[in-house]
Amino acid sequence: MKRFFKINRKIRNTFHKRWMLLSLIVVIAMPIVLGVGLYLKSAMLLEQTSLIKLLFSKEWKPMQGLFGLWPFIVSSLWVTILALLIAGPICLLAAIYMTQYTKKYFLRMMHPVIDILAGIPSVVYGVWGVIFVVPLVSNHLAPFFNTQSSGYSILTGAIVLAVMIIPFILNILIEVFRNIPDQLTEASLSLGATHWETVKHVLVRKAFPGIVSAFGLGISRAFGETIAVLMVVGNVTQIPKGIFQPGYPLPALIANNYGEMLSIPLYDSALMLSALVLFVVVLLFNFASRMAIIKLERHT
């Protein structure tokens, strides 16, 4: 009886190990399945037109069978880069201030606040964008720069997006700066450097790999963000010539059109291709920022 019990335990041990392995495989397989699926779906279009032509053509005329993705790619790039330009410096300065200049309890207090910001559903940010940022851009920012804007523009999308990615970038940066030992600060100060010189020459340099990864992950998130951007960016198929013009980023294209107009041949396939582009870009960005960290860490 005792012996039987022992064997039973061992079988269970093996069984549970397999079960956990299976879960792991599911997790690993998911992105691969997703990527292959998207490729198979977009293959129909790719057989007809070359990938380069699809990516860089300006003509998006589904009725005529023209599916140039360039306007959407450009819009996505504009919105993402602009959002990072707004959010990056803010996060960097805020993280340095919180970790270097404030009392400890302040940081403890800020952590849940940042988490709350990160947890707000993106549609809420979208509504805030429509109610607040759109009028701000059309009534104040655009006239200030001597142009006209409906308010539904690249800039509006970028501002909303910046606010959305701030908590993500900030959380990583706080961790990065907190992990720098105080003794490094002390070493720099003891050599006669001011606090600011220490931040500029020592801490930022030490944190550089972390900053790159935080910004990289912020970009990945911004690039794929859909609903909040879609609500404020205007969704006009064109290559935006300025930040006060409307644009039409890739995620918005998919969200707005999938499920409709599928009677048009290859439309479905074109949307799948844009999803694939999105997928690959985000993947590449994640990969690149990780590689950058590994390389940089070796050099400092």
Added chain:
Amino acid sequence: MDNQTKIHIKNLNLHIGKQQILKDINVQIPKNKITVILGPSGCGKTTLLKSLNRLTDIYPDIKVEGSIEIDGQDILKVKKRDVTDIRKKMGLLSQRPYPLPMSIYKNITYGLKISGRRRKRFLNKRVEHYLKQASLWDEVKDRLKDPASALSIGQQQRLCLARGLAVDPEIILADEPTSALDPVSSQAIEEKFVELKERYTIVMVTHVLRQARRIADHVVFMYLGEVVEQGSAEEVFGNPKEERTKAYLRGAFN
């Protein structure tokens, strides 16, 4: 005060939040001697050392009262923006070496550049001079452009010493500078200190009794945030007056 006293600490009290770390400290540190602050872990030795060059300023939770006179000037009264001048008077060597995230060469020139010395030839000379003083030159002269983190721990600690000396201090503050090092590197640092005391006033924190016996001229014994006993090394080690000092020297607590 006499000419032989470099640092005079009077009625120093230090709190971190609500906790009192240093209680009514009165210490005189003699010039051109090695003063060892001795005591078990967690008795406030390191905190005392850090308050000497106002590194306590960067922790908003810390409150300091009392006075610390260096050459007769109360450094706790110095305005925040002039505090870098005080810190430049003191080189700091911490428990583990913390090389700045840059090349070996730049680690040495960092302090000089901040004080506005930028001429290449001057800097090159200085780098060589101080690396030689820290007995590191021969090991690194062919790879000055390499990151400092590529050096061994012992080498890094000597680099930190060289970097501290390069800003031309009067005082060297050392916080258990050998605790992370192997015996050979430890010995090198100790020998260096004995050599350097001719020109610098050295304050070293340690909890290693044997090390204190080896190199101390003057001893300050601390226990639980208080100074229990202080005096010359012969007095404190040869003829301790306080019970707690005797107990510590016997090895009753560590």
